[in-house]
Amino acid sequence: MRLLLLLCWLLCLPMAQAQVRPFDDILASGVLKVAVYENFPPYSFQQDGQPRGVDVDLAGRLAEGLGLKLELLWVTPGEKLDDDLRNFIWKGHYLRPGVLADLMLRVPYDREFANRRNDVGELANEQVVMFGPYQRERWQVVHDTRRLPEVDTVAVFREHRIGVELDSVPSFYLSSVLNGQLRAKTEHYPSTAAAFTAMREGKVDAVMALRGELDWLQHGAADPQLRNADNAYPNLGQPAWDIGMAVHESNRQLANAVDGQLEELIESGALEKLYAGYGLRYELPGLYQDVQ
Template sequence: MRRLILLCGLLLGLGIAQAQVRDFDRITESGTLRVALYQNFPPYSYEQDGQPRGVDYELAKALAEGLGLQLEVLWAPPGEKLDDDLRDYIWRGRVTAQGQLADVMLRVPYDRDYAQMRNELGELVNELVVMFGPYQRERWQLAFDRRRLPEVPSIHALRQHPVGVEVESVPSFYLSSVQGGMLSQETRHYPTPKLAFAAMQGGEVDAVMALRG
C-alpha cells in the first residue's frame, strides 16, 4: 500500500505542479494523510453526532495508521460527474477550498473503459489521476417499464429511451461512456436509486439501472 500511495502522489505531482499536489515525502513530513470521502453517503462515509463514520472512513483511518500518519478527512459533496470530483479533490482543487487537495480519494468507481477514456484530441481525460486498489465488487441490474420498453436484448435497445441512474454510481459512468457515449444524452441522474425508480413510476424515465444490494 505504501508503494501505491507513493506512486499516486508522484505521478500527480509531476503532472500539475500548480495544483499544490503533495508528493510522498511532503505527505510524511506533514504527519497527515488527506483522504477525500463522499459526504452524506451512508453506510460508507457520513457524520453522526459530529463524528465521521462509515466503512470508507474506517478504511481511510486504517490506511493512515498503517503509514504512521494522522487522518485528515476532506468531505466531498458529489458533483454531476466523476470528472468534476476528480478535478475538484485530486488534481486542480475547488475555488472555494483554496486549492486544498486530497492525497487519496476513496469510493471512486473503477471501470477500465472510463479510466482509459480519451477526449477528441486522443488525450486521456484523467491522465493526472492514478486509479488503483479496487476494494469492493458491485453488480448492477436494469429494470424497465414494459409499457414503454417491451424488451432489452442488448444495450442498443436503450437508445431514445431515458434511463435513470444514481449520481456518481457505476451505472452512471457506464451509460455515459459505453459505445462512445451513445447513451449519455438519455441518462438521467438522481440522488438515490429510490428516486430513480419513483421517476420511472412517474413516467420520467423508461428504465432504471442501479447497483444490486
C-alpha cells in the same frame, strides 16, 4: 485612496494554487488527506457528529498502516467523475482554493475509463492514477415478500411498483428496458433511503439501488420479509464493477504504499470484517478473484 488601491490589488491576486504534496511531504506532515463523498451511507457519512462508513474506516486503516493520522476531506459529487478527479486530486475547486486530497476513495476501477481519450487524442485523466481496487459493487433489487413473493425477472414490474432514486442508473434502466413497459410502475424518490422507506410503508413493492446501500438499509430494518432478488438485468450495460482509489500521477509512491496496506487488509480478511460491521456483503474485486 489607499483603501481603493488595496481592494484593486486584492482583486488582481491570482487564486491560490492547489499543490500536490509529494510522498515525503505527506510522511513529514504526519497526516494523510483522504477525500470521501459526504452524505453517502454506508460508505461515508456522519452520525451524531462522528464520521462513519466503510470508506471512512478503510481510510483510517490505510493511514494507520502508513503511520499517519487521517484527515477527511468531505466532498460532493460533480456531474461527472472527471469533475471530481479534477476538483479534488489535481487542480482544486474554486470554492476550496489551494485544497487537494492526497488520496480519493470510491473511484470506479476501470481500465477502459482510465485509458479514455479526449477529442484531441490525449488521455482525459492523464494527471490521475486510478489504482487499488478494494470492492466489487453491483446493482440489486430488494422486494417485500408480503406483496411480491418472487422476482424471477424484471418483467414482474409491469404489475408491481418499484422505487428508485431520481436520475440514477436504475431510474433510467427501468424507464427504458422492455421498450418502456416498466415506466408506469417505476416510482422516483430523492434518495435510495426514501425509496426504501416507501417500500416499508407499502407504497412500492421493491427497490433497485446499489447493493451496498440496500444491504445497509436492510441491516437497519431487520425485517426478514425483505429479501434480495437474485436475477439478471437484461440490457443493463454494467451490472457489476470494481471500486478503487485515485492519486495524482506524480504520487505513484503513495499509490504503491497504499496498495501494500490494502493488499494486507484484503488477504487477512480484515476488510471483509469491516464491511460486515455495517451489515454489508463483501465481494472481492476482479483483481483478487483472478488469483484465487
